[in-house]
Amino acid sequence: MTLVLRGRTVVPGVVEGEALVSHETISGWGGIDPAKGTIIERRHELYGVCFTGKILVFPGAKGSSGWSGFFQTTRLLGTAPLGMIYTVTTTKAALGAVVTRVPTVTDLDQDPVEVIKTGDWVRIDADGGVVEVKERS
Amino acid sequence: MRLTDDEKAMLDGAEGPAVAAAMDLLVRYGEALDCEQLCDIRNVAGTMTQPSPAKAKLVAEGGWDKAFSVINLDSDDDLEIPDMRVPTCQLQQGFGSDSAGIAPYSKQFIDLQDDAESFYGRKGVNILATCTPYQVGNLPVRGEHVAWMESSAVVYANSVLGARTNCEGTASTGAASLTGKIPCWGNHLPENRYGNHLIDVRVPVRDFLDWGMLGYFAGDLVQEERPVVTGDIAIPELADLKHFGAAAASSGGVELYHIPGITPEAPTVEAAFGPRPVPEAVTYGPRERRRMYETLNSQGHSTEVDFILLGCPHASIEQVCRAAKALEGRRLNSSTQLWIMVPRALKAIADRSGYTEIIERAGGRLLADSCPAMSRSAPEGTKVFATDSAKQAHYLPAILGIEAWFGTLEDCIEAAVTGRWAGDLR
Numbered sequence: 001m002t003l004v005l006r007g008r009t010v011v012p013g014v015v016e017g018e019a020l021v022s023h024e025t026i027s028g029w030g031g032i033d034p035a036k037g038t039i040i041e042r043r044h045e046l047y048g049v050c051f052t053g054k055i056l057v058f059p060g061a062k063g064s065s066g067w068s069g070f071f072q073t074t075r076l077l078g079t080a081p082l083g084m085i086y087t088v089t090t091t092k093a094a095l096g097a098v099v100t101r102v103p104t105v106t107d108l109d110q111d112p113v114e115v116i117k118t119g120d121w122v123r124i125d126a127d128g129g130v131v132e133v134k135e136r137s
Numbered sequence: 138m139r140l141t142d143d144e145k146a147m148l149d150g151a152e153g154p155a156v157a158a159a160m161d162l163l164v165r166y167g168e169a170l171d172c173e174q175l176c177d178i179r180n181v182a183g184t185m186t187q188p189s190p191a192k193a194k195l196v197a198e199g200g201w202d203k204a205f206s207v208i209n210l211d212s213d214d215d216l217e218i219p220d221m222r223v224p225t226c227q228l229q230q231g232f233g234s235d236s237a238g239i240a241p242y243s244k245q246f247i248d249l250q251d252d253a254e255s256f257y258g259r260k261g262v263n264i265l266a267t268c269t270p271y272q273v274g275n276l277p278v279r280g281e282h283v284a285w286m287e288s289s290a291v292v293y294a295n296s297v298l299g300a301r302t303n304c305e306g307t308a309s310t311g312a313a314s315l316t317g318k319i320p321c322w323g324n325h326l327p328e329n330r331y332g333n334h335l336i337d338v339r340v341p342v343r344d345f346l347d348w349g350m351l352g353y354f355a356g357d358l359v360q361e362e363r364p365v366v367t368g369d370i371a372i373p374e375l376a377d378l379k380h381f382g383a384a385a386a387s388s389g390g391v392e393l394y395h396i397p398g399i400t401p402e403a404p405t406v407e408a409a410f411g412p413r414p415v416p417e418a419v420t421y422g423p424r425e426r427r428r429m430y431e432t433l434n435s436q437g438h439s440t441e442v443d444f445i446l447l448g449c450p451h452a453s454i455e456q457v458c459r460a461a462k463a464l465e466g467r468r469l470n471s472s473t474q475l476w477i478m479v480p481r482a483l484k485a486i487a488d489r490s491g492y493t494e495i496i497e498r499a500g501g502r503l504l505a506d507s508c509p510a511m512s513r514s515a516p517e518g519t520k521v522f523a524t525d526s527a528k529q530a531h532y533l534p535a536i537l538g539i540e541a542w543f544g545t546l547e548d549c550i551e552a553a554v555t556g557r558w559a560g561d562l563r
Contacts, residue, residue, distance in 0.1 A: 029532075030532040040535045065287055069184075072208070072211065073189070073191055090361050098211070
């Protein structure tokens with residue numbers, strides 16, 4: 001079954017891949033290791049998990065203003081996620097997506113963190129603001 | 138986005154390729170925010186000099202012009218960087234040469250930063266080298282639009298000073314420094330500056346520790362939103378609000394809060410919420426206070442403490458004075474180190490006032506420019522650290538893989554002298 005979500009473009013582009021869903025907001029500085037592309041915040045539900053090459057689905061960005069710089073570094077070091085889908089727009093998340101330069105959408109008609117599961121196959125058409133989700137069989 | 142004529146000219150290259158790249162980033166960023174226009178700013182607090190492996194590589198390839206182009210403008214080109222268009226300062230950075238031999242930190246990074254300081258100084262960047270520019274002369278006026286990064290400085294500028302800034306990043310502040318523009322979104326718009334959560338404090342909040350825990354509670358509760366805090370609170374001093382905001386921006390993403398009767402945009406509780414009704418209050422009482430204390434101490438197990446860290450955000454001169462008084466005539470445990478982080482300008486005052494001498498005589502250190510989190514540096518072999526900062530207790534275990542204790546200045550000094558953590562909530 002394919003679920004279709006509609007929202008708006010944050011960073012244009014089309015990409016598809018496996019979803020990695022975080023129910024908790026993510027810290028950039030002090031929250032990820034850009035060299036490894038992993039979440040390092042000890043109390044985080046995704047502690048130790050790698051987001052490289054995944055469609056990162058998360059409620060939003062928290063913490064330091066180093067957020068965008070740390071995600072930009074994942075692009076420079078080749079550990080970036082493939083695409084991003086987030087619920088709440090903040091300057092950290094928006095600028096972070098812009099400088100990571102991966103297709104990104106937000107303001108979807110359903111909360112992506114609730115309806116997308118880790119392992120689902122997700123196609124982001126960020127140009128049209130459309131997300132297609134195929135449940136993991 | 139709707140651009141004005143001068144903005145269009147900048148985007149089209151009328152002021153050179155670096156300014157055009159800066160405007161291109163601001164347009165991409167503005168569109169990502171779904172923002173309609175830019176606003177004029179004349180005060181930027183960003184980061185350019187802080188060393189990193191990625192930056193070292195870029196500098197080796199194409200000098201500081203290249204590093205600024207890629208990191209601060211998000212451009213792939215190697216652009217010649219002009220002078221800063223508006224007043225711009227460097228926030229906290231890496232350790233400098235005077236920390237060599239104290240803080241383990243690479244000589245390569247110290248040299249790289251020295252080189253960066255001379256490059257950016259020539260471009261008109263004020264090297265304040267602190268996360269608290271408002272402590273050393275950069276005080277925007279109420280209502281002024283600015284472009285600041287550093288979450289603890291952003292929340293201070295918005296809430297305590299009444300200036301208007303979003304929590305900017307490395308690239309947006311870089312672009313702002315060459316254009317004098319930033320997306321007019323979020324906190325720049327008056328309708329987004331009213332509170333939307335009410336916290337009723339039912340336990341006395343009088344000192345630095347309690348302001349930090351209350352901030353940590355507020356951030357956890359409201360996440361990115363805007364808390365209004367009332368109740369049993371004493372008039373805070375600068376350091377209390379510095380700690381409160383930094384904590385609220387660590388457990389959550391608070392960029393703006395109001396304390397009716399104290400902060401400038403909230404003469405009353407009603408005014409803090411503007412045209413909206415005052416929401417039902419969430420209580421912060423003894424139980425919530427205890428929970429915050431336990432959460433902040435949940436990453437401490439061994440009571441043998443190797444390292445004490447004070448001054449996050451960078452200490453005020455009063456905090457340095459208090460630490461000196463607490464250390465007077467005492468001597469640190471041989472296996473424990475104590476660092477106090479300060480802005481360099483305040484270190485000069487501490488030196489002159491004799492505080493540095495007292496702290497050093499006890500075996501402690503006053504370090505400028507940086508902190509263990511920024512430089513990823515703690516005394517060799519540190520396994521357990523203690524701090525009076527909710528922000529460092531939150532971040533440092535993840536950044537350095539060490540255990541954390543959180544308590545009062547007195548608890549921390551006691552641990553520095555005995556080598557054992559005996560803090561408790563009193």
